[in-house]
Amino acid sequence: MTIRWGSYKTTNLYDELLRAAGKPRAAAEIICGYLRSLTDNDLEEFKVAAESAIHVMGISFRVYHEDEGSIDRDWPFDIIPRIIDKQEWLQIEKGLKQRVKALNMFIDDLYNEQKIVKDGVFPEELLKKSKNFLPECKGVHPPLGIWAHICGSDLVRDSDGTVYVLEDNLRVPSGVSYMLENRKVMKRVFPEMFEQYSILPVDDYPSHLYDMLSQLSPRDIEHPEIVVLTPGIYNSAYFEHAYLAQQMGAELVEGSDLFVDDDNVVYMRTIEGPARVDVIYRRIDDHFLDPEVFNPDSMLGVPGLMRAWKAGKVALANAPGSGVADDKVVYAFVPEIIRYYLNEEPSIPNVPTYKCINKEDRDYVIENIHKMVVKPANESGGYGMLIGPHASKAECEKFKRLIRRDPRNYVAQPMLMLSTAPTLVETKAEPRHLDLRPFILSGKDIKVTTGGLTRVALRKGSIVVNSSQGGGSKDTWIVDMEA
Amino acid sequence: MLSRVASNMFWMARYLERAENTARLINVNSHLLMDLPTTVKLGWEPIIDILSGRDGFYERYDKADEASVVKYLVTDKENPGSIINSLTQARENARTVREIIPSEIWEQVNGLYLSAMQNRQALLGRRRRYEALSGVIRANQTITGTLAGIMTHDEGYAFIRLGRNLERGDMTTRIIDVRSASLLPELDGDQSTFENIQWMSVLKSMSAYQMYRQKVRLRINRPDVLKFLLLEPRFPRSLLHTLHQVKALLEELPRHEKAVEATEKLETQLVDGKPQCLEQQELHEFIDDMQLGMIKIAEQINKTYF
Structure with a gap:
């Protein structure tokens, strides 16, 4: 049995590669034809080739195990790429730039003049309630006025084909190394496809990252000292930290490698003595950054780091406090935020979001709770959520009470039907749900990765794309059909 | 680094x-x-x-x-x-x-x-x-x-060899300290066969038996074994050899003055102490001094580089 697109079940969802059973979208025609021409043996061989490439290249992620501590697992990968036409991508890219630009202006405003609050666009009570607003950052002007230098925004496509931003990750978004490695694996497995398609490259990301980081250096020197600050080898994203440091030629440091002297300068401990650090790409959460200011028990951070940052002696990317703009309630305001700062209409829509703080929205949510996804403002990773269509009556009732008690803390969205793409199961292609995380770099200019990391829920019917919970990934091809 | x-x-x-x-x-x-x-x-x-x-x-x-x-x-x-x-x-x-x-x-x-x-x-x-x-x-x-x-034989490699040689030198002194104490030096007759066997085992503990025989040739005896294991500059597990290595490796590194000084001091102490001539109690004290000296080198490395 080879892949037969005629029997591929597209159901009523949007499929990224096929319009309907047996009918590939224009940009996917070549790959679908190619896949159909492969025998079961070929497919098996390609799968093994991809797996062994991943193994040899050491592409792994870390999972926590109850008794074994933690172990490295090979990165689960599907060899059928997800394809987006360049023309569509350019629109998405434009929308992402617009969004991140506005979000950075929003953060800078919140920590300084708070015009958006004074103008009544963003409610003051929400700001007061925000867990991610760090009063320690008030009055700080980071270089270029940018706070979230690296943003990972999750995009999903609904059944009618519309692409929405599901959330923005403005703190320490991860996954970009897998995007880069996926492409390398695909080049090894399907070299002929790269001749037949004009697939836009992705591998300039590390150099863009390096350029952006060096623009932040407080010292005007040719080679500023840039370091990647990791929580250490037990962090699930350690592979990525090490990978990016290596790709940029930057030191990979842990908190204990750095110290802040009385002159508020950050130094790293080297065998030659202390060496000044200019820019820190930190992959540690705000609350662990500096035990002098935040969590005093943090062993991961660097005492005095906030002092150094506020004094302008070191740049931090992302800036502390950036997370204020990525909670679920702020998300609901992003369209207003874009209009307020840029005087433009958002080019990529938000998922329609009901703000329970508004009476009208609240009443609608409570009435239709069995159809909604309800999210608390300050949780991430799916904690404390209600998925109405899958929830029991008792759970729905419980959430109604929670919303009535603390309406500010909740937003709700209609349940989206995530798009699918053909994914290899044994030697057949079956539809699996997926999302897309592009990465946006903001420095003197804004750069968006070409495509991003496509995450796919490998379990049938599942919409959970996290690698720790049965998710995998695909290479994302932005193809130029006019080339 | x-x-x-x-x-x-x-x-x-x-x-x-x-x-x-x-x-x-x-x-x-x-x-x-x-x-x-x-x-x-x-x-x-x-x-x-x-x-x-x-x-x-x-x-x-x-x-x-x-x-x-x-x-x-x-x-x-x-x-x-x-x-x-x-x-x-x-x-x-x-x-x-x-x-x-x-x-x-x-x-x-x-x-x-x-x-x-x-x-x-x-x-x-x-x-x-x-x-x-x-x-x-x-x-x-x-x-x-x-x-x-x-x-690449760079600084990282130097640190690897430093660690290896310090550990090796330390182990050599430990083995000699304990083994020589349990061996009675002036036994005659039957027991001396076993003494011989035991000195052989000391050498073998450091993979040194064959090398010792090539170098010394004589029947196995305490002063020669001690001399070989502590002072033979060309045997890679002898204390003096490991110290020479440590010194040479340190000299490849920046800011090495104090650690080199501590190493040189210990080398001199080792050679001048003529450990092969020492009786058991003296040897024990001498070995103690050697171990303290190595601890000092390690401390100096720790202080300077880590």
Whole structure:
């Protein structure tokens, strides 16, 4: 049995590669034809080739195990790429730039003049309630006025084909190394496809990252000292930290490698003595950054780091406090935020979001709770959520009470039907749900990765794309059909 | 180079060397005991004395019989110096510098740890123990060879060799200290055969027997063995050789003045002390001084670089 697109079940969802059973979208025609021409043996061989490439290249992620501590697992990968036409991508890219630009202006405003609050666009009570607003950052002007230098925004496509931003990750978004490695694996497995398609490259990301980081250096020197600050080898994203440091030629440091002297300068401990650090790409959460200011028990951070940052002696990317703009309630305001700062209409829509703080929205949510996804403002990773269509009556009732008690803390969205793409199961292609995380770099200019990391829920019917919970990934091809 | 990275490399090598030395010591002692008459009570306690001191051991075991000592030294997680713990530490240190050391080294260190974990039973049982412990020794020597063959001989490599040589020198003094104490120097008749056997085992504990015979030729005797193991500049496990190595390696590194000074001081002390002529008590004190000297070098390295 080879892949037969005629029997591929597209159901009523949007499929990224096929319009309907047996009918590939224009940009996917070549790959679908190619896949159909492969025998079961070929497919098996390609799968093994991809797996062994991943193994040899050491592409792994870390999972926590109850008794074994933690172990490295090979990165689960599907060899059928997800394809987006360049023309569509350019629109998405434009929308992402617009969004991140506005979000950075929003953060800078919140920590300084708070015009958006004074103008009544963003409610003051929400700001007061925000867990991610760090009063320690008030009055700080980071270089270029940018706070979230690296943003990972999750995009999903609904059944009618519309692409929405599901959330923005403005703190320490991860996954970009897998995007880069996926492409390398695909080049090894399907070299002929790269001749037949004009697939836009992705591998300039590390150099863009390096350029952006060096623009932040407080010292005007040719080679500023840039370091990647990791929580250490037990962090699930350690592979990525090490990978990016290596790709940029930057030191990979842990908190204990750095110290802040009385002159508020950050130094790293080297065998030659202390060496000044200019820019820190930190992959540690705000609350662990500096035990002098935040969590005093943090062993991961660097005492005095906030002092150094506020004094302008070191740049931090992302800036502390950036997370204020990525909670679920702020998300609901992003369209207003874009209009307020840029005087433009958002080019990529938000998922329609009901703000329970508004009476009208609240009443609608409570009435239709069995159809909604309800999210608390300050949780991430799916904690404390209600998925109405899958929830029991008792759970729905419980959430109604929670919303009535603390309406500010909740937003709700209609349940989206995530798009699918053909994914290899044994030697057949079956539809699996997926999302897309592009990465946006903001420095003197804004750069968006070409495509991003496509995450796919490998379990049938599942919409959970996290690698720790049965998710995998695909290479994302932005193809130029006019080339 | 980051201090932490240098430190990880240093300790990775130290722990690997410790595992190798422990494995060799156990193998040699097993063979020695088979050759000794039951009236000569040597047993396994001296091995505990060499490697860790008795207190920790007797907290966990009633008597120093073969099974208990081997278990304590090889697989006991409560003994910080057990082979399993040394390999665990070596692996953790290697893991943190995984992106800096050649990937083959990480694979070998990881593989050594994994196979030791898998072979735990074999490492304990009498029948397969020799082979399993020899496997640990061989694997470590493969790592040493791979490093020499494919790693840039840069500062990181210098720290690896520093760790290895300091650990090796330390082990040499420990073995001599304990073994020479349990050997009675002026025995006649039958017992002297066994004394001979025991000095041989001391040499074998450091893979030094063959090299000693080539160099010394004479029948085995205490002053010559001591001289060979402490002062032979060309034998890689002699104390003087390891100190020469440490000094030369330090000279490749920045800011080495104080550590080099401490090393030179100890070298002079070692050569001038003529340890081969010392009686047991004097030798014991002399060895103490040597160990203190090495601790000082290690402290100076720690202070300067880590």
